[in-house]
Amino acid sequence: MMSAKAWLWAVVPFLALLQGVKPADAQVSRLPEIESISTAAGTVVAQAPPTVERVNITDVQVRSTENGLALQLTTAPNAALKPIIQTSGNRWIATFENAALALPSGQSFQANNPTAEISQVQVQQVSNIQVQVEIISKSELPNVEIAPTAAGLSLTVLANGKTSSDTATRSDAESEEEEVVVTATRTEEPLKKVPRSITIINRQQIEEQSRLTRNLGDILANTVPGFSAPTQRTNTFGSTLRGRGISVLIDGVPQNGNLQSLPTQLTSIDPSAIERxxxxxxxxxxxxxxxxxxxxxxxxxxPSNQLTSTLELGTTTALTGSEDKFGYNLQYQLSAKQGAVxxxxxxxxxxxxxxxxxxxxxxxxxxxxxxxxxxxxxxxxxxxxxxxxxxxxxxxxxxxxxxxxxxxxxxxxxxxxxxxxxxxxxxxxxxxxxxxxxxxxxxxxxxxxxxxxxxxxxxxxxxxxxxxxxxxxxxxxxxxxxxxxxxxxxxxxxxxxxxxxxxxxxxxxxxxxxxxxxxxxxxxxxxxxxxxxxxxxxxxxxxxxxxxxxxxxxxxxxxxxxxxxxxxxxxxxxxxxxxxxxxxxxxxxxxxxxxxxxxxxxxxxxxxxxxxxxxxxxxxxxxxxxxxxxxxxxxxxxxxxxxxxxxxxxxxxxxxxxxxxxxxxxxxxxxxxxxxxxxxxxxxxxxxxxxxxxxxxxxxxxxxxxxxxxxxxxxxxxxxxxxxxxxxxxxxxxxxxxxxxxxxxxxxxxxxxxxxxxxxxxxxxxxxxxxxxxxxxxxxxxxxxxxxxxxxxxxxxxxxxxxxxxxxxxxxxxxxxxxxxxxxxxxxxxxxxxxxxxxxxxxxxxxxxxxxxxxxxxxxxxx
Missing domain, CATH: 2.40.170.20 (TonB-dependent receptor, beta-barrel domain)
Known part of the structure; x- marks a missing residue:
């Protein structure tokens, strides 16, 4: 029989997961009069006309994508939202005239750290006829694309170094990055052109799995098809891909040694140093x-384009142990760019x-x-x-x-x-x-x-x-x-x-x-x-x-x-x-x-x-x-x-x-x-x-x-x-x-x-x-x-x-x-x-x- 304590451990996360689940937005007609807008500098891209009807924004949704971040503003059909764009440092600001927030939660919306690169997204009513969208990056100025959708207006924040040419338009008009791999061909190649089975683990997934273990072999076992089950060992003997040996590279540098008395090619780098x-x-x-x-x-x-520091402090403990069970983690990363360096x-x-x-x-x-x-x-x-x-x-x-x-x-x-x-x-x-x-x-x-x-x-x-x-x-x-x-x-x-x-x-x-x-x-x-x-x-x-x-x-x-x-x-x-x-x-x-x-x-x-x-x-x-x-x-x-x-x-x-x-x-x-x-x-x-x-x-x-x-x-x-x-x-x-x-x-x-x-x-x-x-x-x-x-x-x-x-x-x-x-x-x-x-x-x-x-x-x- 499972104890009451064990049931509690099992049920609480499920209750948390079930809260806040919302049905998908209804699909309505596209707004033909607004063209896509792409900005990465402080210029006025579009300005609202002198007299337009007030537009109610009834829902705001933020989600991370492989391309960066997608922000959806939901309005009534055929309601035109046109922004005035301003920038300051690492802040991108869009002001919508004759607009009003009509959200169930009130007159503002905020999402903190929705992606690894964005520290905050804020939508708020700044006057009776103005709604302001502010996107704050952790490093450089966000690169934002604006496009009409069937349900209103979509703002796509592109990852560092990406442009609209790097993305493919989805059926719902939200931009998505075409996944590119290097390892299979030694050159950048779209995944859809590679005739091999490939798994990609991105930075967010690495961060998530590191909360469970910093053992890279076990992280791969939990995420990669064909990889053997976790061994909970620093020695990678017993880890295989498709029943055979594994070649490990770090930025193309081989980690396999022929000696192999203690195979440690996956015990060679900490997850904090890994991008992908x-x-x-x-x-x-x-x-x-x-x-x-x-x-x-x-x-x-x-690297990022501006001075950025990241500090990570943590502790780990066995909940079934009696002594010497605590571990500690301290990580610090610094990224900067000055001119060509x-x-x-x-x-x-x-x-x-x-x-x-x-x-x-x-x-x-x-x-x-x-x-x-x-x-x-x-x-x-x-x-x-x-x-x-x-x-x-x-x-x-x-x-x-x-x-x-x-x-x-x-x-x-x-x-x-x-x-x-x-x-x-x-x-x-x-x-x-x-x-x-x-x-x-x-x-x-x-x-x-x-x-x-x-x-x-x-x-x-x-x-x-x-x-x-x-x-x-x-x-x-x-x-x-x-x-x-x-x-x-x-x-x-x-x-x-x-x-x-x-x-x-x-x-x-x-x-x-x-x-x-x-x-x-x-x-x-x-x-x-x-x-x-x-x-x-x-x-x-x-x-x-x-x-x-x-x-x-x-x-x-x-x-x-x-x-x-x-x-x-x-x-x-x-x-x-x-x-x-x-x-x-x-x-x-x-x-x-x-x-x-x-x-x-x-x-x-x-x-x-x-x-x-x-x-x-x-x-x-x-x-x-x-x-x-x-x-x-x-x-x-x-x-x-x-x-x-x-x-x-x-x-x-x-x-x-x-x-x-x-x-x-x-x-x-x-x-x-x-x-x-x-x-x-x-x-x-x-x-x-x-x-x-x-x-x-x-x-x-x-x-x-x-x-x-x-x-x-x-x-x-x-x-x-x-x-x-x-x-x-x-x-x-x-x-x-x-x-x-x-x-x-x-x-x-x-x-x-x-x-x-x-x-x-x-x-x-x-x-x-x-x-x-x-x-x-x-x-x-x-x-x-x-x-x-x-x-x-x-x-x-x-x-x-x-x-x-x-x-x-x-x-x-x-x-x-x-x-x-x-x-x-x-x-x-x-x-x-x-x-x-x-x-x-x-x-x-x-x-x-x-x-x-x-x-x-x-x-x-x-x-």
């Missing part, structure tokens, strides 16, 4: 290797408290984001050299540290049945001769140059540097049974590279274009093992770790990646768009002779891998709102050489030996889909099937992970739906179903892939309501389904069980800022993530529970 995330689902090689499951391009914050910078400090499950027990997860201290920074400086040329410097830094005296209690592994993991406190813990705790540090530095028209082509160049260092275990582990030492394994990767791309049109209309260029990346990696005194450890009962040596765990090695590419884009007519291209990939591995931790001698050398990857696609506009797409694409990747080199199989004596374990994989992907975009509904559905002659998977053997190389195939269906039912109420969700198998014995008998590689069916849903002006509420649900096919095939150790979680997000305009509230796991459901369910039959100490009810409160102000 573009996810291309399915294998591709447009940016290079490793994207066998898809590409995630994280785009950092953009613009600046965007930010710094933040986040501490997370202890995580508790729904039963009030501490969560036993050695790579959990709890008990961490995260320092992040962003610096972006741009210079417009002239109207055609731009130079931009970007630097990001992310430092995640965790230090406590807790570990998983391995004693429960011998208890019959499956047990919930539990923590073990090590009293008197001492780590001597080295620093304490685990850490993940990631630094990116990039210099970008763009020329919009160099001999008729657009040229973009980039040079970058990345350093990634990690130590995955804070407390050393007793590995004497299989490594012969008590140890801890810090590692580091260093990358530098360059990108050059040229977009050359073949005709003035740019309906036929060729994108071509070259990419180069050089990565140097290593991983050592800190060795601790076994006598001190045993004498202290396992609480004293005294470092006595440091040895090589993964030898220093270098991977070079050279790519040459060409991509053709042809807009055959207004409805048909065709694209296709190829990429030549050349990968090189270089390593000196070395001896493994188990004293196995390996002869070094150089190895080269190369291939050509192809892609082709088409989109067809079935109507103005609906398009169909189909594509074939190839992805290419090499395995983690670091994982192989540290514990090579028996008989592996020379790196130059062409053994199956080190061979690259090429993935062939076939995809078809439909994408629709109507005035109040956006939807998509796609199906995919991909194969590889030499896939990459893993299996558990004697509690150790082993790489499996075998023919592999994955397939599935993904769907998305968003519906703006009224101006204050919207619904939506995603569906992911996928399956996969490999043929380990190559006998034609395919067996299911494990449930981490191919997770169960996933369903997300949300309902969002503007309950009152300035107060928005959102409920979102995640369902992770059952999966027993891999268990029946003897791949998984047990069946995967379903679970449901419900989250609540609220945003309330308060003073000059916004109060943001998030409740993760609103109903306090006790559940186990798919990751822990998979490992539970092998060792219970990995069977950690999910977070119980957790509250986040943040106040954010822009000035």
């Amino acid at each position: 995330i573009e996810i291309v689902r399915g294998p591709n090689s447009i940016y290079g290797g490793q994207a066998t499951g898809g590409t995630i391009n994280i785009i950092t914050r953009k 613009d600046l965007t910078t930010g710094i933040g400090l986040t501490t997370t408290g202890t995580f508790y499950d729904a039963e009030g027990d501490r969560i036993a997860n050695s790579v959990s984001p709890d008990d961490t201290q995260i320092l992040n920074g962003l610096l972006k400086v741009g210079v417009d050299l002239d109207p055609q040329q731009r130079l931009q410097f970007t630097a990001t830094h992310y430092n995640n540290r965790r230090n406590n005296n807790l570990t998983e209690d391995a004693s429960i592994d011998v208890i019959p049945g499956i047990q919930k993991a539990r923590t073990l406190a090590i009293d008197g813990l001492q780590i001597l001769g080295t620093t304490e705790g685990s850490y993940i540090r990631n630094t990116n530095v990039a210099l970008d140059y763009t020329h919009q028209n160099l001999f008729g082509s657009k040229v973009q160049g980039q040079v970058y540097y990345r350093n990634n260092a990690f130590r995955g275990s804070g407390i050393p582990f007793d590995g004497r049974d299989f490594l012969g030492v008590i140890g801890r394994t810090p590692g580091e990767s260093e990358q530098f590279g360059t990108r050059l791309q040229v977009n050359t049109p073949f005709n003035p209309d740019k309906t036929l274009q060729l994108l071509w260029g070259v990419d180069y990346n050089n990565e140097k990696s290593f991983q050592n093992i800190e060795v601790f005194d076994p006598e001190a450890f045993d004498a202290s009962g396992g609480s004293v770790f005294r470092k006595i040596a440091e040895r090589t765990f993964v030898p220093r090695y270098t991977v070079n990646d050279l790519g040459l590419f060409a991509q053709l884009q042809w807009d055959a007519n207004d409805r048909l768009n065709l694209s296709g291209g190829l990429r030549y990939v050349n990968l090189g591995l270089k390593i000196d002779d070395y001896v493994t931790i188990n004293d196995q001698a390996v002869q070094g050398g150089d190895r080269q891998f190369d291939t050509v990857a192809f892609n082709a696609g088409a989109t067809y506009q079935l109507s103005d709102q609906l398009s169909a797409f189909a594509s074939f694409s190839q992805g290419f990747s090499v395995p983690s050489f670091g994982f192989i080199l540290r514990e090579p199989p028996s008989g592996f004596t020379r790196v130059t030996d062409a053994i199956r374990l080190t061979e690259p994989q090429k993935v062939n992907n076939y995809e078809v889909g439909l994408r629709g975009r109507w005035s109040t509904v956006q939807a998509s559905i796609s199906g995919f099937y991909n194969t590889s002659d030499l896939g990459e998977d893993f299996r558990l053997v004697n509690n150790n992970l082993e790489i499996v190389r075998a023919p592999q195939r994955t397939y599935g269906v993904e769907a998305t739906l968003d519906w703006q039912a009224t101006k204050t109420l919207s619904f939506g969700g995603t569906l992911t179903w996928q399956e996969g198998e490999n043929d380990e014995d190559e006998d034609g008998n395919f067996l299911a892939l494990n449930s981490i590689t191919v997770p169960p069916v996933k369903l997300t849903a949300y309902v969002e309501n503007e309950t009152l002006p300035g107060w928005r509420n959102r409920l979102q649900l995640l369902y992770s389904g059952n999966r027993d096919r891999a268990f029946q095939d003897g791949v998984d150790g047990g069946k995967i069980s379903s679970y449901v979680t419900l989250d609540f997000i609220s945003r309330i305009q308060l003073g000059q800022g916004e109060l943001q509230i998030g409740i993760q796991n609103l109903l306090n459901t006790q559940y186990f993530p798919v990751y822990s369910q998979y490992f539970a039959p092998f060792f219970d100490s990995a069977n950690y529970a999910g977070q119980g009810r957790t509250l986040s409160v943040t106040y954010r102000v822009t000035f």
Whole structure:
């Protein structure tokens, strides 16, 4: 039985959502005598005639759009409203003569912080015959378009840098931005022309989801079809797209390291530094290797045209915990522009408290984001050299540290049945001769140059540097049974590279274009093992770790990646768009002779891998709102050489030996889909099937992970739906179903892939309501389904069980800022993530529970 308290937690948000829901406005005839008006400067655009009948404004509605903001003034049919426009600084003011407010709520209307760029919209009666509309931006002067609608007059506030040419007129005469993506083609391309499945997470969505978790992997799991269920881990092992690997970029800089002993490509930047995330689902090689499951391009914050500061203060606490449960968040961003120079910078400090499950027990997860201290920074400086040329410097830094005296209690592994993991406190813990705790540090530095028209082509160049260092275990582990030492394994990767791309049109209309260029990346990696005194450890009962040596765990090695590419884009007519291209990939591995931790001698050398990857696609506009797409694409990747080199199989004596374990994989992907975009509904559905002659998977053997190389195939269906039912109420969700198998014995008998590689069916849903002006509420649900096919095939150790979680997000305009509230796991459901369910039959100490009810409160102000 659900307790009264639990019912209260469930019902209150629903009551809030249901308040203030209004029916859609009635549609009446258009006013032909008013033309569209666009203003971004202080000029009088239209003036009311000397004598006109008084016009009653009976309703005012404000809503955010992907283009910016829409303000609707409702009047009687054929009632002409004509404004006098004035501007002052960041204020846009329209005065309507012979007008009167006849609102149910009184003689004024106000909406505070309706979008990230607009701080206030105010409509008020300033005299008996005058109504004034004032729109105040947080940075530059708002760019406002005015147009008649069937129900009165529409004012559209365009996002920074947008003009009317960037928008498409909707059937109800409200302007809406045509969505543009970069990642799928490496150039700005309207989404409707891209023959791939793409998910875009904008700044507002990032802010919303950050109220629940700052773990980027879990944010993607809650929002992206094809992405695996949340793992609640800083280690991204167990996170896949369409059952395969993920390539992560930050402003085009690759975050995947070949070492991959601790995959942290999604634990590399804080959400506060992110403007937008573009996810291309399915294998591709447009940016290079490793994207066998898809590409995630994280785009950092953009500058504003005026001096703007944003301060964010917040706290998080587990509502089921007993102690050390509070975490704190402080973020500050500054943006400015002076002449040809613009600046965007930010710094933040986040501490997370202890995580508790729904039963009030501490969560036993050695790579959990709890008990961490995260320092992040962003610096972006741009210079417009002239109207055609731009130079931009970007630097990001992310430092995640965790230090406590807790570990998983391995004693429960011998208890019959499956047990919930539990923590073990090590009293008197001492780590001597080295620093304490685990850490993940990631630094990116990039210099970008763009020329919009160099001999008729657009040229973009980039040079970058990345350093990634990690130590995955804070407390050393007793590995004497299989490594012969008590140890801890810090590692580091260093990358530098360059990108050059040229977009050359073949005709003035740019309906036929060729994108071509070259990419180069050089990565140097290593991983050592800190060795601790076994006598001190045993004498202290396992609480004293005294470092006595440091040895090589993964030898220093270098991977070079050279790519040459060409991509053709042809807009055959207004409805048909065709694209296709190829990429030549050349990968090189270089390593000196070395001896493994188990004293196995390996002869070094150089190895080269190369291939050509192809892609082709088409989109067809079935109507103005609906398009169909189909594509074939190839992805290419090499395995983690670091994982192989540290514990090579028996008989592996020379790196130059062409053994199956080190061979690259090429993935062939076939995809078809439909994408629709109507005035109040956006939807998509796609199906995919991909194969590889030499896939990459893993299996558990004697509690150790082993790489499996075998023919592999994955397939599935993904769907998305968003519906703006009224101006204050919207619904939506995603569906992911996928399956996969490999043929380990190559006998034609395919067996299911494990449930981490191919997770169960996933369903997300949300309902969002503007309950009152300035107060928005959102409920979102995640369902992770059952999966027993891999268990029946003897791949998984047990069946995967379903679970449901419900989250609540609220945003309330308060003073000059916004109060943001998030409740993760609103109903306090006790559940186990798919990751822990998979490992539970092998060792219970990995069977950690999910977070119980957790509250986040943040106040954010822009000035």
